[in-house]
Amino acid sequence: EAGVVQSPRYKIIEKKQPVAFWCNPISGHNTLYWYLQNLGQGPELLIRYENEEAVDDSQLPKDRFSAERLKGVDSTLKIQPAELGDSAVYLCASSSDSNTEAFFGQGTRLTVV
């Protein structure tokens, strides 16, 4: 069974440009998470979905970040416009429900220049 799939693996953009990341969770997993991992730190939650509903987006900087999970399966995380400080690894994870362990994708490493 395929794990959590993320694309692209790497992205380099100039500041002020938009960027989008895509995540395909494990089949049948209702809960989807986006985490931000800065260099040398542990991941921090950006947003959690239960099916298509964003149930915790309190840590998402809504002025420039947006996310969607259409049909409760794939998800897209967008940044517009990107800033230098957004350079980090963006991790997607999924779980069968909120009470079980999360499985992580390989992440997208974003570099803003």
Place this chain on the structure above:
Amino acid sequence: AQSVTQPDIHITVSEGASLELRCNYSYGATPYLFWYVQSPGQGLQLLLKYFSGDTLVQGIKGFEAEFKRSQSSFNLRKPSVHWSDAAEYFCAMDSSYKLIFGSGTRLLVRP
């Protein structure tokens, strides 16, 4: 405030030696606790988890961890380290259906 602390930024051990990575948490009740491993350029892989019951939990790759309520700790151990264990290790705690991670411990293995 709820938090996870990993006091060691780096640890170096010789191959074949034993390993213990420290993790302390701050939480009002007994949390769900996890250890994840991250190899360079990779995502996080779950090593083991503690929800309740036996305080000594076994995981994959020969790792184990012991939950000690009195010390608010969940230390990870392995009796004999292999070169392939070199990676970043993260302790995490479930808080309101999200994971709170420590800052990680980088394990280096000497040949």
